[in-house]
Amino acid sequence: MTRGRPEPVQVVKQRRDAALRALLSGVPYIQYLGIQFDRRGDELTAILPFDEKLIGNPALPALHGGVTAAFLEVAAIIELSWSLMWEEMETGRLDPATIRGGAAAPAEDHRFHRGLPAHRTAARCLCAGKGEPVGAALCVGPCGGVAGQPRPAVRAGDGAFPDAARARRACGIGGWRDLP
Amino acid sequence: MTDVTALARRFIEAIPHSRALGMHLESLGEGRVVMTMPYDSRFVGDPATGVLHGGAVSALMDTASGAAVMCHPAAPVSTATLDLRIDYFRPATPGQTITARAECYHVTRSVAFVRVTATDDDEARPVAAATGAFTLDRPRAAP
Numbered sequence: 001m002t003r004g005r006p007e008p009v010q011v012v013k014q015r016r017d018a019a020l021r022a023l024l025s026g027v028p029y030i031q032y033l034g035i036q037f038d039r040r041g042d043e044l045t046a047i048l049p050f051d052e053k054l055i056g057n058p059a060l061p062a063l064h065g066g067v068t069a070a071f072l073e074v075a076a077i078i079e080l081s082w083s084l085m086w087e088e089m090e091t092g093r094l095d096p097a098t099i100r101g102g103a104a105a106p107a108e109d110h111r112f113h114r115g116l117p118a119h120r121t122a123a124r125c126l127c128a129g130k131g132e133p134v135g136a137a138l139c140v141g142p143c144g145g146v147a148g149q150p151r152p153a154v155r156a157g158d159g160a161f162p163d164a165a166r167a168r169r170a171c172g173i174g175g176w177r178d179l180p
Numbered sequence: 181m182t183d184v185t186a187l188a189r190r191f192i193e194a195i196p197h198s199r200a201l202g203m204h205l206e207s208l209g210e211g212r213v214v215m216t217m218p219y220d221s222r223f224v225g226d227p228a229t230g231v232l233h234g235g236a237v238s239a240l241m242d243t244a245s246g247a248a249v250m251c252h253p254a255a256p257v258s259t260a261t262l263d264l265r266i267d268y269f270r271p272a273t274p275g276q277t278i279t280a281r282a283e284c285y286h287v288t289r290s291v292a293f294v295r296v297t298a299t300d301d302d303e304a305r306p307v308a309a310a311t312g313a314f315t316l317d318r319p320r321a322a323p
Contacts, residue, residue, distance in 0.1 A: 029233035053200035064197035065261030066242035070235020
């Protein structure tokens with residue numbers, strides 16, 4: 001049995017990043033909310049940096065329930081699209097130009113466990129497999145900042161999620177490694 | 181009752197995210213609210229068709245539901261979403277304003293129950309519907 005030469009890691013990384021960019025770009029609502037995705041291997045972490053416009057209850061302050069819903073929905077749809085295109089992408093058959101920005105109209109079920117501190121949130125989505133429902137769980141870090149001061153969600157030495165790795169661990173995503 | 185609706189209106193109009201999404205309170209009273217959100221290209225979820233993102237519709241329904249709780253005769257001082265279960269029926273027609281009609285149909289000591297539907301110009305065919313549970317913070321009794 002003969003096998004072709006393995007591709008350079010850099011080529012694999014570039015292809016994955018281009019595919020993810022294609023999936024995210026062109027969806028105005030994702031840009032509007034400021035949702036970012038951090039990729040490690042095939043694993044995605046959705047991150048929602050603080051922004052004043054996302055506040056629902058200024059007295060607490062807490063994120064708007066609709067923002068939480070939208071954030072989970074975006075995370076779920078992107079994870080679903082990502083997992084469905086993974087195989088084709090890995091073989092190099094997928095042309096990033098043909099990827100459509102994540103769009104779908106899922107039947108959803110949101111459960112709010114408590115009012116979310118408006119500083120830092122990270123979503124974890126589990127895709128059980130093709131054809132099966134996507135379950136979305138939400139993880140919240142303790143308040144690490146002051147309301148009204150926009151700041152990036154992932155910044156070294158900063159509050160609950162100083163980096164994406166900690167955000168992952170907080171979400172219960174174990175065995176984090178520096179994958180391509 | 182006027183006090184309740186005035187308080188509810190203030191509560192709703194102070195929500196930064198609702199203002200950011202351009203939500204407008206059309207009418208309110210006795211646990212019922214009608215809110216609208218004009219079409220905005222920034223809130224598009226599918227650039228190929230220009231259809232609004234489901235999350236924006238969720239946000240409108242969530243806000244309208246919370247508003248319905250706030251103007252319930254129980255006169256809560258505050259509320260927050262506990263649970264919101266949404267069914268999407270079809271994509272909202274691009275370019276059309278979304279209208280959410282919410283009704284707070286039952287309250288207990290600390291929880292309010294709400295149903296809400298979202299429609300575009302074709303009111304016979306809803307875009308989405310949801311049922312939710314919200315916290316109900318009652319005013320403290322005078323000492």
